[in-house]
Amino acid sequence: MALLPVHLPAAELLFDADFLSEPAAEALLTQLTATVPWRHEPIRLFGKEVLQPRLTGWYGDAGATYRYSGLTLEPLPWLPALHALRRQVEAATGSRFNSVLLNLYRTGQDSMGYHADDEPELGPEPVIASVTLGATRTFRLRPRPVLQPVPAAFSLALTTGSLLLMRGPTQRNWLHALPKTARPVGPRLNLTFRLVK
Ligand SMILES: O=C(O)CCC(=O)C(=O)O
Numbered sequence: 445m446a447l448l449p450v451h452l453p454a455a456e457l458l459f460d461a462d463f464l465s466e467p468a469a470e471a472l473l474t475q476l477t478a479t480v481p482w483r484h485e486p487i488r489l490f491g492k493e494v495l496q497p498r499l500t501g502w503y504g505d506a507g508a509t510y511r512y513s514g515l516t517l518e519p520l521p522w523l524p525a526l527h528a529l530r531r532q533v534e535a536a537t538g539s540r541f542n543s544v545l546l547n548l549y550r551t552g553q554d555s556m557g558y559h560a561d562d563e564p565e566l567g568p569e570p571v572i573a574s575v576t577l578g579a580t581r582t583f584r585l586r587p588r589p590v591l592q593p594v595p596a597a598f599s600l601a602l603t604t605g606s607l608l609l610m611r612g613p614t615q616r617n618w619l620h621a622l623p624k625t626a627r628p629v630g631p632r633l634n635l636t637f638r639l640v641k
């Protein structure tokens with residue numbers, strides 16, 4: 445299959461459910477879970493330090509430093525498997541990336557709150573390519589109040605081996621999140637490729 449447009453107003457969203465085969469996704473999940481030096485970062489939330497409800501890793505070209513929520517992330521040099529995946533994502537999307545953020549959601553209780561990937565170093569129309577390995581989780585998009593009439597919120601099941609591409613005005617007009625789930629789910633590893641300028 446290929447990347448197909450997902451129709452969402454004032455956004456540019458594309459999805460490929462079969463970017464990686466299930467065995468390829470499973471093998472990569474096993475390998476990365478074991479080899480990435482996972483970090484459990486504190487984050488400032490309403491003036492209080494708490495631990496993020498997930499584990500993270502940051503890889504990229506030297507100098508692709510990234511700041512978010514008061515954290516400064518210096519990238520680790522590309523693992524061969526991540527470098528190969530980056531090239532595959534670049535070929536599928538026609539975009540260039542110099543870094544990748546890895547999020548490991550250990551259980552259904554790990555999550556990510558509503559945010560936009562709109563840090564200044566990503567430029568005015570960030571291109572974000574998101575690869576999912578492991579458990580299926582629901583990805584939610586909520587319109588920013590700038591849109592009139594306000595469109596409905598939108599959900600997408602991100603399955604193993606899938607590729608989601610967000611580009612154009614998506615980050616300007618929408619927020620996205622990965623909510624907790626009460627369903628018993630296994631680990632999910634998500635990789636978001638970015639171009640840090
Ligand atoms: O885990 C996901 O699918 C979302 C990750 C995300 O939004 C991010 O890393 O900025």
Ligand SMILES: [Fe+2]
Pocket residue numbers: 559560561620
């Ligand atoms: Fe994000």
